[in-house]
Amino acid sequence: MKNLTALKQPLLVSAWFMFLTFPLMVIRVNTIENVVEWRWRNMIWVGTASFLLTFLWRYLSDRREAARKEAERTEDHEQTLGRFLAGRPEVGRYLSVGAMILALIFPFVFSTYQTNIMATALMYAVLGLGLNIVVGQAGLLNLGYVAFYAAGAYSYALLNHHFGIGFWTALPVGAVVGALFGILLGFPVLRLRGDYLAIVTLGFGEITRLVLENWNDFSFGPSGISNIPRPGFFGIALDIRGATIYLYFLVLLLCLATVFIVNRLQNSRIGRAWIAIREDETASQAMGIDGTKTKLTAFALGAFWAGMVGVIFAAKTTFINPASFTFLESAMILSIVVLGGIGSIPGIITAALFLILVPEYLRAFSNYRMLIFGSVMVLMMLFRPQGIVAGARRTYTFRRRKSGPELERG
Amino acid sequence: MEYFLELFAGGLTRGSIYALIALGYTMVYGIIELINFAHGEIYMIGAFTALIVSSVLAMSGMSGVSALVLASIVAVVYASAYGFTVEKIAYKPLRRAPRLSPLISAIGMSIFLQNYVLLAQTPDFLPFPNLLPELPLPEAFGNIIGSTELIILLTTAVIMGGLTLVIKFTKMGKAMRATAQDRDMAMLVGINVNRVISNTFVIGSALAAVGGILIASHVGRVNFFIGFIAGIKAFTAAVLGGIGSIPGAVLGGLVLGLTESFATGYVSSDYEDVFAFALLIVILILRPTGLLGRAAAPKV
Amino acid sequence: MSMEPVLQVRGLTMTFGGLRALDNVDLHVEREEIVALVGPNGAGKTTFFNCITGIYPPASGDIFLAPPGGKRRRINGLKMHTVTEHGMARTFQNIHIFPAMTVLENVMVGRHCRTSSGLLGAVLRGAGTLREEEGIVNKSYEILETVGLDASVNELAINLPYGAQRRLEIARAVATDPFLLLLDEPAAGMNPQETKELEGLIRQIRNGKKISILLIEHDMKLVMSISDRLCVMDYGEKIAEGTPAEIRGNPIVIEAYLGEDPDA
Numbered sequence: 001m002k003n004l005t006a007l008k009q010p011l012l013v014s015a016w017f018m019f020l021t022f023p024l025m026v027i028r029v030n031t032i033e034n035v036v037e038w039r040w041r042n043m044i045w046v047g048t049a050s051f052l053l054t055f056l057w058r059y060l061s062d063r064r065e066a067a068r069k070e071a072e073r074t075e076d077h078e079q080t081l082g083r084f085l086a087g088r089p090e091v092g093r094y095l096s097v098g099a100m101i102l103a104l105i106f107p108f109v110f111s112t113y114q115t116n117i118m119a120t121a122l123m124y125a126v127l128g129l130g131l132n133i134v135v136g137q138a139g140l141l142n143l144g145y146v147a148f149y150a151a152g153a154y155s156y157a158l159l160n161h162h163f164g165i166g167f168w169t170a171l172p173v174g175a176v177v178g179a180l181f182g183i184l185l186g187f188p189v190l191r192l193r194g195d196y197l198a199i200v201t202l203g204f205g206e207i208t209r210l211v212l213e214n215w216n217d218f219s220f221g222p223s224g225i226s227n228i229p230r231p232g233f234f235g236i237a238l239d240i241r242g243a244t245i246y247l248y249f250l251v252l253l254l255c256l257a258t259v260f261i262v263n264r265l266q267n268s269r270i271g272r273a274w275i276a277i278r279e280d281e282t283a284s285q286a287m288g289i290d291g292t293k294t295k296l297t298a299f300a301l302g303a304f305w306a307g308m309v310g311v312i313f314a315a316k317t318t319f320i321n322p323a324s325f326t327f328l329e330s331a332m333i334l335s336i337v338v339l340g341g342i343g344s345i346p347g348i349i350t351a352a353l354f355l356i357l358v359p360e361y362l363r364a365f366s367n368y369r370m371l372i373f374g375s376v377m378v379l380m381m382l383f384r385p386q387g388i389v390a391g392a393r394r395t396y397t398f399r400r401r402k403s404g405p406e407l408e409r410g
Numbered sequence: 411m412e413y414f415l416e417l418f419a420g421g422l423t424r425g426s427i428y429a430l431i432a433l434g435y436t437m438v439y440g441i442i443e444l445i446n447f448a449h450g451e452i453y454m455i456g457a458f459t460a461l462i463v464s465s466v467l468a469m470s471g472m473s474g475v476s477a478l479v480l481a482s483i484v485a486v487v488y489a490s491a492y493g494f495t496v497e498k499i500a501y502k503p504l505r506r507a508p509r510l511s512p513l514i515s516a517i518g519m520s521i522f523l524q525n526y527v528l529l530a531q532t533p534d535f536l537p538f539p540n541l542l543p544e545l546p547l548p549e550a551f552g553n554i555i556g557s558t559e560l561i562i563l564l565t566t567a568v569i570m571g572g573l574t575l576v577i578k579f580t581k582m583g584k585a586m587r588a589t590a591q592d593r594d595m596a597m598l599v600g601i602n603v604n605r606v607i608s609n610t611f612v613i614g615s616a617l618a619a620v621g622g623i624l625i626a627s628h629v630g631r632v633n634f635f636i637g638f639i640a641g642i643k644a645f646t647a648a649v650l651g652g653i654g655s656i657p658g659a660v661l662g663g664l665v666l667g668l669t670e671s672f673a674t675g676y677v678s679s680d681y682e683d684v685f686a687f688a689l690l691i692v693i694l695i696l697r698p699t700g701l702l703g704r705a706a707a708p709k710v
Numbered sequence: 711m712s713m714e715p716v717l718q719v720r721g722l723t724m725t726f727g728g729l730r731a732l733d734n735v736d737l738h739v740e741r742e743e744i745v746a747l748v749g750p751n752g753a754g755k756t757t758f759f760n761c762i763t764g765i766y767p768p769a770s771g772d773i774f775l776a777p778p779g780g781k782r783r784r785i786n787g788l789k790m791h792t793v794t795e796h797g798m799a800r801t802f803q804n805i806h807i808f809p810a811m812t813v814l815e816n817v818m819v820g821r822h823c824r825t826s827s828g829l830l831g832a833v834l835r836g837a838g839t840l841r842e843e844e845g846i847v848n849k850s851y852e853i854l855e856t857v858g859l860d861a862s863v864n865e866l867a868i869n870l871p872y873g874a875q876r877r878l879e880i881a882r883a884v885a886t887d888p889f890l891l892l893l894d895e896p897a898a899g900m901n902p903q904e905t906k907e908l909e910g911l912i913r914q915i916r917n918g919k920k921i922s923i924l925l926i927e928h929d930m931k932l933v934m935s936i937s938d939r940l941c942v943m944d945y946g947e948k949i950a951e952g953t954p955a956e957i958r959g960n961p962i963v964i965e966a967y968l969g970e971d972p973d974a
Contacts, residue, residue, distance in 0.1 A: 141513065
C-alpha cells in the first residue's frame with residue numbers, strides 16, 4: 001500500500017509528460033504527401049524516461065534540501081572541490097603539471113584532426129575565461145559576447161583582404177577593435193539593471209550579425225570572406241599538419257597567458273572591486289568604487305579577449321561568415337562559464353573541454369548538443385549553481401609582531 | 411497616401427500580435443521580476459501545435475472555421491500546459507536564488523525547447539494553412555487592410571479587453587495585482603502566491619499561443635526558431651511600454667509594430683530586425699522605465 | 711582657530727512624487743562629535759542619509775563637507791563613491807555586506823578609494839603594487855582587530871552571525887579612512903551584550919581614530935549614553951535638537967513618540 005502511494009506521483013508526472021509531448025513527439029505531418037505519421041514509440045519513451053527521472057529529480061531535490069539544512073545547522077559550508085584544492089595547493093600543482101605535459105605532447109601523439117579539435121576546445125576555454133571576467137567576476141550578464149568575437153574575426157579578415165595585413169599585426173588590432181566595441185556599447189548601457197543589460201547585449205549581438213549579413217559592400221554578406229591566411233611562421237611555409245600544430249601551440253600559449261592574467265586579476269584591487277559590484281552594487285559604491293568605470297573596465301577587457309580570439313578563429317578556419325556568430329555561440333560560451341563554475345579557472349577550462357570534445361567524439365550526441373546545453377544550464381542552476389569546481393577565495397595567514405600584525409608570505 | 415495607410419494597417423496588425431506576446435512577458439515580470447526567456451518558445455509551440463492539429467483535421471476531412479476553432483483550443487491548452495510546466499521546473503525552485511540564476515535557467519529552457527521541437531519535428535519551415543475565413547470587405551477598404559489583418563486586429567482587441575476585465579474585476583485578477591505589488595505581503599494576507607504565479611504563466615502562455623496562431627496564419631509558415639525573434643521583439647514591446655504595465659505592453663507593441671512597418675516600407679526591408687533591436691537599445695538608454703512605467707527609487 | 715563643523719547641512723528638502731520626505735532640515739556635526747538622529751519610523755532619517763551620501767539627489771538645500779584642517783566643499787549631487795572619497799562613509803540599515811567575499815576581503819574593498827593600482831599593476835605585480843597590496847592587507851587586518859573580527863578573517867562574510875556582520879560593515883566603512891562615519895541603526899537586532907560592545911567600539915572609533923559620528927538609532931539607552939547631541943525628526947522635519955538631558959524632558963519629542971515609550 002505504501003509503495004503504491006510512493007509510485008503515484010511518478011506515475012502522474014509520467015502521464016503529464018506523455019500528454020504534454022503528445023502532439024510534438026507523436027504526430028508528424030507530412031504536408032507534401034498529405035500523410036500523418038504516428039510515432040507511438042516516442043510516447044513510451046517519454047513515459048518511461050519521465051517516470052525514472054522523477055526519482056532522480058526527487059533524490060537531487062532531497063539532497064539539496066539536506067545540504068541547506070546541514071549548512072544552517074553547523075554554519076559550515078560543504079567541502080567543495082574548489083575549497084579542497086585551495087587547501088591543498090600541491091594537489092592542484094600536480095594536476096596542472098600533468099595537464100601541461102599532456103597538452104604539450106598532444107599534437108605529436110594524436111592526429112591532425114584531433115589536434116584541430118583540441119585547439120578549438122582551448123579557444124573556447126579562452127573565450128570562457130574572457131567572458132568570465134564580465135559575467136563571473138563583475139556579474140554583468142553579457143548575452144552578445146559573440147559580437148566582439150565577430151569584431152575581431154572581421155577585423156583580421158577585412159584588413160587582410162583589403163590591405164594584406166598579416167596575422168601578427170591583426171591580433172592586437174582585432175583585440176583593440178573588440179575592446180572599442182565593448183566601450184562603445186558599455187558606456188551607455190552599463191547603468192542599466194542586470195536583466196536589462198542582458199537583453200540589450202543580446203540585441204547588440206543580433207544587430208551586429210544582421211549588419212554583417214546585409215551590408216554586402218562592407219562584409220561580403222552571407223557568403224563571407226574566404227582565403228584568410230594562417231599565421232606565418234618566420235616566413236617558412238608549413239604543410240597542413242605543421243600549420244595545425246603551430247596554431248595549436250599558439251592557442252595553448254594564449255590559454256596559458258589568459259589563465260596567468262585572470263588569476264592575477266582575481267586577487268587584485270580591481271578584481272575585488274568587480275566582485276564587490278557583483279555582490280552588492282550600492283554597497284560597493286558606498287565603499288568608494290566608481291561603478292561605471294569599474295564595470296566598463298570589465299566589459300571592455302572581456303571584449304578585448306573576444307576580439308583576440310576572433311582573430312585566431314579567422315586564421316584557424318581561413319573562412320568566416322555571419323553564420324558563425326549567432327546567439328547560440330554566445331549561449332554556448334555562457335554555458336561554459338556557468339557549467340564550469342562562475343569565477344573558477346579550472347572549472348571553466350574543464351567545461352570548455354567537455355562541451356567541445358564530447359559532441360565531437362560522441363557523434364551520436366551531436367544532434368542533441370544544443371538540447372543538452374539547454375538542459376545543463378537549467379539543471380546547473382537548480383542543483384549546482386556553483387558549477388563543477390566552485391571558485392574559492394584566497395586566504396591569508398597572519399603572525400603577530402611587536403610592531404603589529406604581519407602578513408605571512410607563502 | 412494609400413501606401414501610408416497600408417503600412418499603418420500592417421504596422422497595427424504586427425503590433426497587436428507583439429502586444430499579445432508582450433503581455434506574457436510583462437505579467438510575469440510584474441510578479442516575479444524575471445525575463446521569461448522561454449516565452450517566445452511557448453508562442454512557437456502554440457503555433458506548431460495548431461499547425462499539427464489543423465493538418466490532421468484537414469486530412470480527415472475537416473476544415474474551415476470549425477477546424478480553426480478546434481486547433482486553436484488545443485494549441486491554447488497545450489501552450490498553457492507548457493508554460494505551467496516550465497515555471498514549475500525551471501523557475502519555482504529558484505524563487506529565492508540570486509537574480510542571475512533564474513535568468514540563466516530561462517535561457518537554458520529556451521534553448522532546450524527550441525531544440526526539442528527541432529528534433530521532435532523538423533528543422534525546416536512548414537507551411538501553415540490559412541484557416542481564417544475571408545471577410546467580404548468593400549474594395550476601397552480591402553486595398554488598405556486585408557481580411558486576415560482585420561481579423562487579427564479584432565481578435566486581439568477583444569482578448570485585451572477581456573484580459574483587462576479579468577485583471578480589474580475578478581478575484582484572481584486582484585490577487586495577481588496584490589502579488590505584483592508585494593509578494594510577501596500578499597502571502598501574509600492569505601493569497602496563495604504559488605497559484606497566482608502559475609495562473610500568470612498559464613494566462614501569458616495562452617495569449618502567446620493565440621498570437622502564434624494568428625501570426626502563423628498571416629505569414630503562412632512555421633519553424634522551431636520563430637519564437638526567438640518574436641520573443642525578443644515582444645520583450646522590446648514590453649520594455650518600450652514600461653515592463654510590468656499591461657496597457658504599456660499594448661502601447662509598446664503597437665509603437666514597435668508601426669515603427670517596423672514604416673521603417674521597412676520607407677527605408678529598407680533588409681534591416682527589419684535591426685530596427686527593433688536598435689529601438690530597444692535606444693529606449694533602454696533614454697528611458698529605462700518605458701513609456702508608461704514608473705521609476706522605482708532604489709531600495710536601500 | 712575656530713573649528714568648522716565637518717558636516718553642515720542647510721535647508722535639505724527631498725520629495726518623492728509630491729510627498730515631502732525631508733522638509734528644510736538643518737543639521738551639523740562638529741569635529742569628533744557623536745550626533746544621533748532619532749525619531750519614529752518613517753520620520754525621514756534614512757532618507758536624510760541617502761540624500762547626503764548621494765543615493766538620491768536632494769530637491770534643494772546645501773550639503774557641505776569639511777575635513778579637519780581642510781577646505782570646505784559642497785557635495786550636493788556628487789555620486790556616492792565621490793562622497794566616500796571626500797571622507798564621509800556609511801553603513802546600511804539592512805545589512806549590505808559582500809556575502810561571497812571573505813571577511814578580510816570585505817574590508818580590503820574599503821581600501822579601494824585610498825589606493826590606485828590598476829589593470830596593468832595587477833597583471834605585472836610590480837614592487838609598487840605588491841607594497842600597496844601588503845598595505846591594504848595589513849591595514850584591513852588591523853581594523854578587523856579593532857572590531858574584534860580578527861579570528862574570522864578568512865571566513866565568508868555570509869557565514870558570520872548577524873551582530874558580527876554589522877561590525878564588519880562598520881570595519882569596512884572605517885577602512886575608507888573617513889573623517890565622518892554615518893551609522894544607520896548599528897544596534898538593530900543586537901542583544902544587550904552586543905549593544906554594549908558596540909557602544910565601546912563606537913567610542914573607540916571616535917577617540918582612537920578621531921572620526922566624527924552621525925548615527926540613526928532606535929535603542930534609546932544606547933543613544934542617550936553615547937551621544938554628545940541629539941537631533942529629533944518627525945514627518946521629515948527636525949523638531950528638536952539638544953544634549954541628551956535637554957531632549958529627555960522635551961514635551962515636543964514625547965508627543966512625537968506618542969505611543970512609543972522613549973525608554974523602550
